[in-house]
Amino acid sequence: MSEDGILLSIKGLSVSFFTEEGVAKAVQGVSFSIRQGKTFALVGESGCGKSVTALSIMRLVPSPPGEIVGGEITFGQRDLLSLSDKRMRSIRGNKIAMIFQEPMTSLNPVYTVGEQIVEAIRLHQRKSTSQAWSDAIEMLRKVGIADAERRAWEYPHQMSGGMRQRVMLAMAVSCEPSLLIADEPTTALDVTIQAQILDLLDKLQEQNGMSILLITHDLSVVAERADDIAVMYASRIVEMSKSRLLFVEPLHPYTQGLLRSVPRLGFSGKRLQMISGTVPEPLHFPSGCKFHPRCPIGCGDKRCQSVEPELREVRPGRCVACWHAPGYETEGERKSLMVGLCPHPTEL
Amino acid sequence: MSKQKQVKTGWGISYGEMVSREFVKIRLNVVCLVFIIFLFAAAVLAPFLANDKPFVIRVDGELHFPIFKNLRASDYSVFLAAVVGVVQVLLIRRNRGRVDPSIRGAVLWRQVCISSLVIFTGVILSFVFVPRRLDATDYKGMVASGKATDAIFAPIPYGYGRTDLRFREQPPSREHWLGTDDVGSDVLCRLIHGSRISLSVGFVAVGISSIIGILVGAILGYFGGSVDFVGMRIVEIMMAIPTFFLIITIVAFFPRSLLNIMIIIGITSWTGNARFIRAEFFKLRKQDFVQAAVSLGLPLRSILFRHMLPNGIAPVLVNATFGIAGAIFIEAALSYLGFGVAPPTPSWGQMLSLGVSTTGRFLWWLTLFPGLAIFLTVMAYNLVGEGLRDAIDPRLRKAA
Numbered sequence: 001m002s003e004d005g006i007l008l009s010i011k012g013l014s015v016s017f018f019t020e021e022g023v024a025k026a027v028q029g030v031s032f033s034i035r036q037g038k039t040f041a042l043v044g045e046s047g048c049g050k051s052v053t054a055l056s057i058m059r060l061v062p063s064p065p066g067e068i069v070g071g072e073i074t075f076g077q078r079d080l081l082s083l084s085d086k087r088m089r090s091i092r093g094n095k096i097a098m099i100f101q102e103p104m105t106s107l108n109p110v111y112t113v114g115e116q117i118v119e120a121i122r123l124h125q126r127k128s129t130s131q132a133w134s135d136a137i138e139m140l141r142k143v144g145i146a147d148a149e150r151r152a153w154e155y156p157h158q159m160s161g162g163m164r165q166r167v168m169l170a171m172a173v174s175c176e177p178s179l180l181i182a183d184e185p186t187t188a189l190d191v192t193i194q195a196q197i198l199d200l201l202d203k204l205q206e207q208n209g210m211s212i213l214l215i216t217h218d219l220s221v222v223a224e225r226a227d228d229i230a231v232m233y234a235s236r237i238v239e240m241s242k243s244r245l246l247f248v249e250p251l252h253p254y255t256q257g258l259l260r261s262v263p264r265l266g267f268s269g270k271r272l273q274m275i276s277g278t279v280p281e282p283l284h285f286p287s288g289c290k291f292h293p294r295c296p297i298g299c300g301d302k303r304c305q306s307v308e309p310e311l312r313e314v315r316p317g318r319c320v321a322c323w324h325a326p327g328y329e330t331e332g333e334r335k336s337l338m339v340g341l342c343p344h345p346t347e348l
Numbered sequence: 349m350s351k352q353k354q355v356k357t358g359w360g361i362s363y364g365e366m367v368s369r370e371f372v373k374i375r376l377n378v379v380c381l382v383f384i385i386f387l388f389a390a391a392v393l394a395p396f397l398a399n400d401k402p403f404v405i406r407v408d409g410e411l412h413f414p415i416f417k418n419l420r421a422s423d424y425s426v427f428l429a430a431v432v433g434v435v436q437v438l439l440i441r442r443n444r445g446r447v448d449p450s451i452r453g454a455v456l457w458r459q460v461c462i463s464s465l466v467i468f469t470g471v472i473l474s475f476v477f478v479p480r481r482l483d484a485t486d487y488k489g490m491v492a493s494g495k496a497t498d499a500i501f502a503p504i505p506y507g508y509g510r511t512d513l514r515f516r517e518q519p520p521s522r523e524h525w526l527g528t529d530d531v532g533s534d535v536l537c538r539l540i541h542g543s544r545i546s547l548s549v550g551f552v553a554v555g556i557s558s559i560i561g562i563l564v565g566a567i568l569g570y571f572g573g574s575v576d577f578v579g580m581r582i583v584e585i586m587m588a589i590p591t592f593f594l595i596i597t598i599v600a601f602f603p604r605s606l607l608n609i610m611i612i613i614g615i616t617s618w619t620g621n622a623r624f625i626r627a628e629f630f631k632l633r634k635q636d637f638v639q640a641a642v643s644l645g646l647p648l649r650s651i652l653f654r655h656m657l658p659n660g661i662a663p664v665l666v667n668a669t670f671g672i673a674g675a676i677f678i679e680a681a682l683s684y685l686g687f688g689v690a691p692p693t694p695s696w697g698q699m700l701s702l703g704v705s706t707t708g709r710f711l712w713w714l715t716l717f718p719g720l721a722i723f724l725t726v727m728a729y730n731l732v733g734e735g736l737r738d739a740i741d742p743r744l745r746k747a748a
Contacts (some may be wrong), residue, residue: 058643064573092645099640106636110363110658120644129454155362168640 007211008057008179009033013071015052015061017282024282026052026066028235031311032228034179039205039212041226043219043258045279049235050215054181057213058098059088075179094124097172101184103164107156113140113167114152117174124175139170142207143200162193166200173204180205181213186221198225219262223247231255234280234290237311240319251320253295289323297324363658370739377735380728387725391543392430395423398537400507402487406498415502418483424474425467426544432463506534508541509692520713527713529702535713538694539721545695546725549610549679550672556614558668561621562661566652568622569629576626587619595678599687606689609682613675620671621664628660662740669733673726680722696722 015027027049034040042050055061056068059080073080075096080088092098100106108116117136121127127135133152140148143166156164165185172180182201186194202225205212216222222229230240231254239252250256257275277294280286286293292304303323313319314327322328371377390397401414439459447455488505490496504525512532520527526535568579595612602608632638633656641655680697682688689695696718703715 060639060642089645089647092643094645098643100636102636106640108637108641108655108659119646123645129451171640171644 005036006033007036008073008075008213010053010057010073011071013053013056013073014069015049015056016067016069017065018067019065019283022283025235025285026282027056029071029310030232030235030237031071032230032237032240034211034213035227036178036211037205037209038227039214039225041214041216041222041229042232043216043222043229044232045217047279047282048232049282050232051183053232054098054183054213054215057179057181058092058096059083090124093120093172093177094175095177096179096181097175097177098181098183099165099168099172099185101187103161103168103188106168107164109156112153112155113159113164117152117167117171120171121174135174136170139174140167143167143170143173143204144196145170161189162197165189165193165197169197169200169204173208173210176208177210179211179213181215183215184217185214187216187218194221201225219247219258231258234285235282236290236308236321237319238291238321240311242317245318251314251318251325252291252322253297253324254291257294289321291322367736367739371735374735374738376731377739380731380735383724383728384732387543387728388430388547390540391547392426394540394544395419396502398504398506398508398534398540399502400488400505400510401483402491402499402501402505404498404500405487405491405496407490407496411498414483414485414487419478421471421475421478424478425471428470428474429467432467436460436463504534504537504540506537508533508538508694517707517709517711519711526717527711529699529711529714533694535699535717538699539696539717542694542696542699542718543721543725545606545689545693546676546679546722549606549613550675550729552610553613553617553675553678554668554671556611557616557618557671558621558664560615561618562625562657562664564618565622565625566629566657569626570633570648570652570656572630572633580626583619583622586616589616591616592678592681595682596685596687599682604688604690606693609679609688613678617671617674620667624663624667625657625660628663629656632656632660662737666733666737666740669729669736673729673733676722676729677726 009031010033011031013027013030014025017024017026030049030053032040032042042053044050052061052066057073057075057080059068061068068081071081075091078091080091083091107113111119114133114136117139118129118132121132121135122129125132137148137152140152145151145163145166151159151163156167159167169185180201185201186197189197198221201212201214204210214222214226228240228242229246230237231246231252232238233254239246239250239255241251246255247259250259254275257273260273261275263272275294280290280293286305288303288305288308289295290308292301295304297304301323307323309321309323309328311319311321312328314325320328395415396403399415399418401418403413403415405412405414436459440456443452443455487496487499488501491499506524510533512528515524515528515532517530518524518528518532524534524536526539528534529538564579564583568576568583594616598612598616599609602612629652638651638656641651646655679688679695680700683695683697684701686698686701688698691698699714699718700722703711
């Protein structure tokens with residue numbers, strides 16, 4: 001799409017929820033870009049704003065109370081936030097598709113799965129019903145559903161969770177979108193099925209050359225598959241990197257904590273370390289760096305308590321938002337050209 | 349054969365089939381449904397069941413068919429609609445077993461289009477070619493006086509509009525099985541013809557109220573927020589008005605016609621439906637499949653009425669059966685009070701009001717039989733509604 005292979009770029013996205021108890025800033029100044037044909041992973045605890053970020057791309061943030069208060073989302077050449085509803089509808093499902101966390105509830109129970117896929121196909125493509133049907137069955141076969149001709153006539157309640165997620169995938173990919181947003185696609189599934197679904201995602205990505213925005217709280221899901229990875233904590237991106245480097249040498253204390261709390265083979269007997277404290281509520285974020293009350297380094301530091309660090313590039317392809325990260329003030333100050341925006345790894 | 353059956357089961361069971369299977373399991377439901385179907389058959393065939401004109405009569409050696417000459421255009425329209433309706437149901441049943449599901453929708457659509465075309469042209473033709481005429485010939489007198497022979501009369505050989513002052517206010521006898529009213533009309537005949545009024549009032553009024561209720565409820569429930577706030581206040585204002593007195597007031601201003609009564613009942617009783625649908629849509633719009641439908645880029649109309657409505661229609665469906673019972677009841681009450689259809693047209697409530705005659709005599713047959721008819725019909729509809737609710741709600745099903 002764009003000249004440098006960037007499909008979608010988000011700059012300074014801020015989303016707030018105006019509730020009766022106050023304004024909850026669910027997403028604050030989030031910037032990243034997704035490369036064409038690559039997988040971008042957004043990792044974070046529940047409530048950190050990763051799903052809201054995904055919904056903002058689709059312009060599906062429930063409004064009211066939610067509202068996109070700032071930033072821009074550029075998809076190809078278009079600014080998604082300024083499109084009319086009608087233009088946006090022609091992008092949804094067609095250019096950007098989305099699959100959801102709960103396969104059990106994301107299919108309409110009153111229609112057969114075939115009917116639902118056909119509806120998706122016919123919505124964006126001029127095809128006859130019979131053509132759409134054969135396409136739908138072909139899609140079902142592609143996502144690995146055996147006996148697709150028969151299965152297409154089944155209702156969602158007749159299928160297992162993994163099958164339904166496959167159907168969701170078939171539906172999402174049926175219009176060959178250039179970006180697939182997968183919001184925790186495997187969280188509700190068994191571990192064995194998880195791997196299958198992720199492999200399927202890889203396969204589809206290879207076939208269609210689409211980009212994937214993978215949203216998850218599970219680092220193990222991300223580890224092997226993501227090309228780029230961003231860690232979100234309390235409405236901001238705290239670290240962004242090429243995935244391998246992030247796993248080898250996490251820079252932000254939060255990422256370090258996360259990686260330490262993942263059980264690993266061969267480390268039996270030792271107690272897993274955990275991050276003390278709880279995730280702050282969006283209504284009562286702490287001042288300064290939002291992680292400082294839980295941070296082993298920053299809890300006593302005046303600057304951490306008062307000034308929030310922005311995301312800066314500290315070495316090629318590595319961005320972090322922490323005062324104590326190595327090279328944050330020296331290297332980072334010099335290289336970050338725009339406030340709050342970390343240059344993408346590919347731009348270097 | 350066995351292979352075909354296998355394919356059939358492979359097509360999956362739709363929601364409607366599941367509910368109907370549950371529904372049929374309870375015998376009382378089936379009994380009530382059969383009663384309602386029987387009532388409909390009686391209403392459709394009313395002119396053949398109770399008519400003072402004979403089917404066939406020989407006058408001066410020539411055969412005449414007075415009953416068919418005297419059928420009105422509306423009668424023909426009703427027959428036509430009934431036949432088409434039955435054919436449609438049979439076709440749907442046949443399709444379910446034979447037609448490939450991928451084209452089933454298209455086939456059904458085509459059949460419905462053809463049917464409505466048939467009904468439409470049929471109604472127009474019947475109104476053009478069957479001009480209304482009044483045949484006041486006293487065929488029974490002709491038979492009695494020997495002018496005519498070979499007459500075959502309907503089972504109840506009395507017309508609902510025929511008055512016979514010689515037989516006023518007679519209790520049930522062999523001639524008049526359920527007695528006669530204050531102008532000497534046969535009560536059974538009027539009951540049968542009156543069922544047309546009651547059933548059509550129930551259907552049309554509930555149809556109107558359901559459509560309004562669904563539209564309003566869908567919009568309030570989906571958008572929520574300030575739209576919902578304003579809308580619900582309007583609904584509450586509507587609910588605060590005592591409907592029955594509103595209906596009486598409105599009816600008093602308009603000419604006494606059946607259509608007016610239907611419309612008025614319809615536009616005053618939609619609030620319940622609107623609230624049901626709103627509550628369902630509130631629940632549904634948070635559901636993933638609605639989000640998924642939006643993320644597919646479906647237009648609002650499709651999301652509301654294709655994806656959300658079928659999932660939230662159950663309470664309205666149940667409410668509709670209760671609503672039909674309620675509408676029949678309201679119509680009966682209006683007619684009882686003298687605000688209903690004008691007298692030559694028979695209506696159950698109107699007959700009920702004749703129970704105490706102008707001479708002060710209590711005519712029990714005029715109270716009992718129309719009352720029983722209203723009671724049984726309303727009860728059958730209520731029981732069907734209840735059965736439907738149980739069949740739809742799996743939690744209730746388990747608890748029962």
